[in-house]
Amino acid sequence: MDVKKDRSDTLKLLKTSKGQIEGIIKMIEDERYCIDISKQILSAQALLKKANHQILRTHMATCVKDAIENNNGEEKMDEVISILDKYYK
Numbered sequence: 001m002d003v004k005k006d007r008s009d010t011l012k013l014l015k016t017s018k019g020q021i022e023g024i025i026k027m028i029e030d031e032r033y034c035i036d037i038s039k040q041i042l043s044a045q046a047l048l049k050k051a052n053h054q055i056l057r058t059h060m061a062t063c064v065k066d067a068i069e070n071n072n073g074e075e076k077m078d079e080v081i082s083i084l085d086k087y088y089k
Contacts, residue, residue: 017051
């Protein structure tokens with residue numbers, strides 16, 4: 001796994017979503033059409049979801065894997081399960 005590339009890809013997603021959110025704020029201030037605003041919100045959510053997926057995948061491949069190899073993986077696995085519980089609510 002190329003952690004630097006994953007980090008770069010994740011940052012790109014987050015910066016893009018930041019731009020979208022700033023655009024959404026502007027759309028609301030400009031009293032743009034609600035459906036157009038809603039579509040942009042859904043798009044920003046999708047980017048954030050993808051960024052979170054990449055972060056968790058990298059965490060599993062690095063931190064959790066290392067913890068399991070050192071017989072200390074249960075705590076790391078519990079952390080991931082806790083995040084997934086929140087994700088699916």
